[in-house]
């Protein structure tokens with residue numbers, strides 16, 4: 106009864122909610138039970154935003170147990186440091202290198218990247234400037250970064266495709282999909298290197314839930 | 316057997332990923348709901364926003380929760396199945412009709428959703444609205460995920476009609492704003508509401524008739540309590556180990572996660588309680604532990620039945636639980652053995668500056684708060700995005716209590732200070748909040764001869780809760796055009812003269828400053844409307860237009 110736990114974090118307005126909606130739908134289309142929990146409201150106004158996603162054979166709690174995150178996915182560089190209660194020694198971090206100062210803070214704290222590297226044993230920090238030059242516009246960065254994360258996971262590509270198709274605003278699928286697939290090629294994750302034909306090796310097959 | 320992958324039509328057609336709020340709307344629609352009313356409030360807002368997309372259902376944002384419930388009562392008495400939605404504090408506003416509709420009962424099923432917010436992610440308090448079920452003598456259901464949110468809503472309509480009583484449906488943030496997979500069905504063909512027929516002794520609550528109805532209320536609650544023992548929504552999940560848990564809602568999920576093999580009594584109906592079922596469960600385990608967030612609602616009642624239980628000695632009355640927070644206190648108390656438990660979380664070696672929410676760059680509210688900060692006035696505040704004016708760099712708000720309070724509190728300060736009052740107090744309130752319950756306060760100021768200075772921050776929308784139109788916006792929930800309340804005529808109606816009523820452009824610092832400085836020196840009641848569209852709304856409208 107293993108459940109995979111993904112904590113997605115960022116700053117209000119960056120598109121964490123959309124990214125997590127896509128992710129959750131992809132896990133459903135891959136045949137898993139899935140739950141996601143987040144807070145909207147005050148956090149939309151430039152505050153920290155988070156979303157918990159859990160998928161597996163059967164999921165109970167919609168929130169990730171303390172110390173239980175397998176992945177942290179962040180659209181902003183310092184945000185992962187707020188959520189270390191959910192992190193353990195094996196937690197993998199995929200983060201954008203985007204730096205956003207909180208309101209009323211003028212200088213970004215020093216040493217964030219080094220601190221992340223100290224805490225997370227597996228880590229991929231994505232250069233978003235470079236990434237942005239390869240995709241349609243900054244609007245699709247969240248989905249491109251999701252592509253990077255997808256490379257670490259065993260969800261079949263068609264599940265992602267269906268999920269993106271039904272979640273993103275009408276008329277934006279092509280741009281989102283190309284951002285996603287570009288992100289996927291940048292991923293340090295093993296899935297990408299294995300195969301990308303849609304049907305991934307044994308581990309990636311949807312479990313039988315007949 | 317087939318792996319349900321992306322191509323699987325069964326998965327795609329019958330199973331949907333829904334938030335708890337969307338699932339409530341879906342359940343109501345399937346149950347044949349005719350009317351949905353409510354007032355926005357996190358975490359309840361998306362219920363009505365989802366319901367409005369079903370064309371068979373009439374939906375409206377009402378002016379406030381009290382009116383929403385009253386419209387709902389009328390719809391129910393005319394035979395319509397009706398859903399009324401609000402956040403936990405909204406039930407305070409609607410409490411007056413709530414307590415008496417409990418006596419009157421229903422015609423069409425009436426389901427009232429209270430979306431509670433333990434941990435106050437976006438609220439001014441964390442009241443536990445299970446208490447309303449007891450106080451208003453009304454049954455309450457509490458789902459534990461989106462599937463149950465859909466199922467329980469459907470069942471609530473049936474039970475409401477069966478027992479002739481409105482049903483409360485309690486959700487919490489972790490149910491409303493969590494997504495999970497839901498098996499759905501089609502809408503029952505409900506037919507049209509039968510219409511309103513006179514029944515004076517049942518619908519007119521004068522003392523003589525209300526006394527009769529109160530008898531019916533108590534008999535009904537006893538009948539529901541008896542039936543609760545058999546109700547499938549309350550279930551015992553057998554297990555092993557000496558500790559059995561009594562729990563409900565999302566906490567059930569935490570308990571299941573933390574104690575996969577433990578016996579659990581899961582309550583789907585949280586009021587009235589199934590006494591015999593609880594006794595049976597208690598007999599089957601060594602120790603009963605009640606796991607509930609906030610108040611000691613189950614625990615106190617079960618103890619009053621003479622059944623020994625434990626609970627609040629482990630679990631706090633504040634905030635939310637979690638799988639870890641359900642487990643750790645029992646380990647500490649030696650009730651269950653510690654597992655290896657993993658390492659303690661690492662603390663960051665550098666200081667991470669907090670990132671609280673803030674007024675958006677370009678927000679029209681900024682001008683006023685910048686100015687009030689400079690002027691150093693006493694600001695009685697209200698609830699909305701603009702409450703962020705209390706935080707640095709503005710620090711320009713001195714009170715925030717409940718919606719509409721700014722105008723009443725300013726009057727109280729004036730009255731108590733008496734001769735010493737220096738016209739240095741200003742009430743600041745948003746447009747939606749002003750319509751919700753500020754106008755009554757304004758009438759009070761006029762009636763009692765106050766000198767209050769009221770500033771309405773009109774950004775054209777209810778921004779805090781995600782851009783719902785309100786009576787000043789000129790549109791309805793459906794997007795169609797509507798009458799927009801006229802500030803000038805309102806000012807005139809409460810006797811504010813031309814000199815003391817102004818409308819200025821929020822984006823013009825000079826205009827705002829001149830108006831505030833001038834009005835502050837005048838005697839009598841004054842109303843200033845600072846108008847400027849919300850930046851997020853503008854962006855949204857631009858996107859929709861393109």
Ligand SMILES: Cc1ncc(C[n+]2csc(CCOP(=O)(O)OP(=O)(O)O)c2C)c(N)n1
Nearest residue numbers: 356405698699700745746747748777778779
């Ligand atoms: C009784 C009650 N109902 C609902 C809410 C949720 N709520 C908080 S602020 C707000 C409205 C804010 O709108 P407005 O006054 O127009 O200010 P804005 O956010 O647009 O600046 C609502 C509905 C609440 N706090 N209390």
